[in-house]
Amino acid sequence: MIRVLIADDQELVRAGLAALLNLEGDIEVVAQLASGEGCADAVREHGVDVALLDIEMPGMDGIAATEALAGLCKVLIVTTFGRAGYLQRAMEAGAAGFMVKDAPSEQLAEAIRKVAAGGNAVDPGLAAEALVAGINPLTERERDILRIAISGASVKHIAGELYLSPGTVRNHLSSAIGKTATANRTEAARVAQAKGWL
Incomplete structure (x- = not known):
């Protein structure tokens, strides 16, 4: 059994x-x-x-x-x-x-x-x-940041949640936006969620 x-x-x-x-x-x-x-x-x-x-x-x-x-x-x-x-x-x-x-x-x-x-x-x-889709291109930190960004949170809020500097958050967001071929953090988060990367 x-x-x-x-x-x-x-x-x-x-x-x-x-x-x-x-x-x-x-x-x-x-x-x-x-x-x-x-x-x-x-x-x-x-x-x-x-x-x-x-x-x-x-x-x-x-x-x-x-x-x-x-x-x-x-x-x-x-x-x-x-x-x-x-x-x-x-x-x-x-x-x-x-x-x-x-x-x-x-x-x-x-x-x-x-x-x-x-x-x-x-x-x-x-x-x-x-x-066909290939591997998830996002790093663990980029995924953490996008999970918070999907709600429309500000860079300052994301930085506070993850104990990072705003500059570090901006760098990770910029990288994630590039990897998802989107125009902003909210779009990047939505694309990543739709693909199951978050």
Whole structure:
């Protein structure tokens, strides 16, 4: 029996996935959470083999939760947001698979089996898109700055949030604007978010 944890902030999606997966003879959903927070404890408590994680959740997101589960269980990202950047970040964080939520339930069950057996399961269309898109060109610091800039925050505010000088923030923003081929920091942040780089 493959013991599965589901972390998704949408209760209906979480319950639906659990109901579908519990119909499989060799898969049992043993834990459900609304955030990545608490995943590591739940994995230990329930002897989870595979964690199904959404990416965008309040509190701890799926990427951070994947990193927290390193060495504890296999991780399969199941998300609405099929973005090449998310795929790359998830795999770098240690995920063994990446599926979009509109995949057929049989395909998801098969991906769980594959991941539980030590393999990788990645949506083929998204994998091809990720190859075409190339790697995320933004540095970690540029991503931090753009996450704050997306709300329209001023350079001074961003500098205060990240304990940087305004000049350093401007340099990173200039670099990010160039890498995203945009005209300003808000556009750069939106492009980076749309590509799944943030």
